[in-house]
Amino acid sequence: MRLLRRLVRLLGLVGALILGIFLILGHDLGRRLGWLDRHSKHLLAQWWYSRLLRVMRVEVSLLQAPDQARGLIAANHISWLDIPVLGSVLPTYFLAKIEVGQIPVIGWLARRGGTLFIHRGKSQHAEVLTLMQALMRQGGGDRYLTFFPEATTGPGDRLRPFHPRLFAAAIETALPVVPVAIRYSSDDPNHPIIPYGEESMASNIMRVLGEKQITVEVSALPALASEACSRRQLADQARLAIALSLRIPATPLPGARSNRSAAAPEP
Numbered sequence: 001m002r003l004l005r006r007l008v009r010l011l012g013l014v015g016a017l018i019l020g021i022f023l024i025l026g027h028d029l030g031r032r033l034g035w036l037d038r039h040s041k042h043l044l045a046q047w048w049y050s051r052l053l054r055v056m057r058v059e060v061s062l063l064q065a066p067d068q069a070r071g072l073i074a075a076n077h078i079s080w081l082d083i084p085v086l087g088s089v090l091p092t093y094f095l096a097k098i099e100v101g102q103i104p105v106i107g108w109l110a111r112r113g114g115t116l117f118i119h120r121g122k123s124q125h126a127e128v129l130t131l132m133q134a135l136m137r138q139g140g141g142d143r144y145l146t147f148f149p150e151a152t153t154g155p156g157d158r159l160r161p162f163h164p165r166l167f168a169a170a171i172e173t174a175l176p177v178v179p180v181a182i183r184y185s186s187d188d189p190n191h192p193i194i195p196y197g198e199e200s201m202a203s204n205i206m207r208v209l210g211e212k213q214i215t216v217e218v219s220a221l222p223a224l225a226s227e228a229c230s231r232r233q234l235a236d237q238a239r240l241a242i243a244l245s246l247r248i249p250a251t252p253l254p255g256a257r258s259n260r261s262a263a264a265p266e267p
Contacts, residue, residue, distance in 0.1 A: 002210045009209040012055035017105055020048050024112045042091035042143070045113055049088035053081075058214045062089040066178050066220040070143045072170040073220075074238040075180040076246070077148035078156045079194045080201055081208070082182055085216050092144035093131070095166070116145075129169045144178065145169075149235060155195040156184065159243050159250040164235035171231060176223035179238040181245040185215040219245055 023044050030036035053060060058081065066073075073092060075082065083094055093114040101107040101117040111117070116131050131145065149162035170177050184194045194208070208214070221241045224234060243250040 005212075006206055006209045009055055009057070010206075013052070013205075013209070016048070016052045016055050017109070019051070020109050021105070023048055024109065041114065046088055046091065049084040052084050053088055056081075056209060056214070057212065058085070058216060060085050060088055060216045060218060062218050062220075064219045064221070066090070066144070066180075066223065068176045068178060068223040071145075071176040071178045071223060072167070073144045073146040073178045073180050074149050074162070074167070074235075074242075075146060076156075076159060076182055076242050077150045077153050078182060078184060079153060080204070081184075081194065081214075081216070082148070085182065085218065086146055086180065089218055090144055090146070090220075092146045095145065095147040129172055146180075149238070153195060156248075158248050159239055159246075161250075162235040162239040164231040167226075167231040167234040167238075170226040170234065171229065174226060176225055177234050177238055178223045179221040179241040179245075181219045181221060181242045183217045183219075183246055185217060221245055 027036060027041060027044055030040070050060075073086070073090070075086065083096075086092060087094070093116065094110070095116050095118055096110060098117045098119050101111055101115070147166055149164075149166065150160040151163050152160070154160055167177060169175075194214070224237050224241075226234060229237075239250055
């Protein structure tokens with residue numbers, strides 16, 4: 001039964017990717033003909049992400065919406081599912097590693113959808129800042145830029161240190177940072193299927209497709225003002241807010257004597 005479920009959903013997943021290609025091409029045509037404006041891309045993206053998740057039987061609940069119309073979203077990172085999960089409930093662009101852009105079809109869809117691919121290293125801050133300034137010049141409507149400051153996925157039972165470099169983009173554009181907490185729910189608080197650690201992405205996708213139902217809760221926490229803050233302070237504040245919301249510990253910061261100030265109380 002699980003094998004049949006995987007095969008049926010895999011076909012649905014392929015169909016959703018093909019649909020995404022036609023949506024992007026159709027949107028480009030609509031823009032050239034003057035039928036659609038630039039903001040329609042987010043509406044199409046949210047609809048497509050929702051369709052993709054429906055194929056995989058992933059149900060998303062937005063428990064708390066952002067209290068700011070635009071800003072830099074910093075979220076905990078558990079799975080490749082995090083991007084469609086957030087994209088289905090928030091009008092956001094994403095930052096992703098350059099390796100994602102090299103995946104056939106998926107990389108093309110992400111790039112045409114507005115994802116910024118960044119290389120590891122010092123140049124990433126300049127790339128992010130340039131994109132954020134361009135987004136702000138467009139004006140109108142809610143708009144966010146989402147990144148995962150842990151820089152890698154984790155099992156979901158604790159937070160890794162947040163890398164502060166990209167938080168400088170919020171400071172230099174005077175935009176708030178919106179911490180967002182993602183929780184995958186099941187009988188086990190830390191869903192055993194979702195985090196994939198050293199497992200290949202393809203293998204994890206097949207395991208996810210075999211699940212009967214996956215439930216995800218998304219909470220946008222109170223925004224953090226970036227004025228008069230260092231990037232390290234913003235990173236630590238966002239990390240602590242997410243840890244407290246999820247009631248999970250945060251791993252010690254580099255050089256810290258203890259993790260008491262950066263950890264949520266144990267449940």
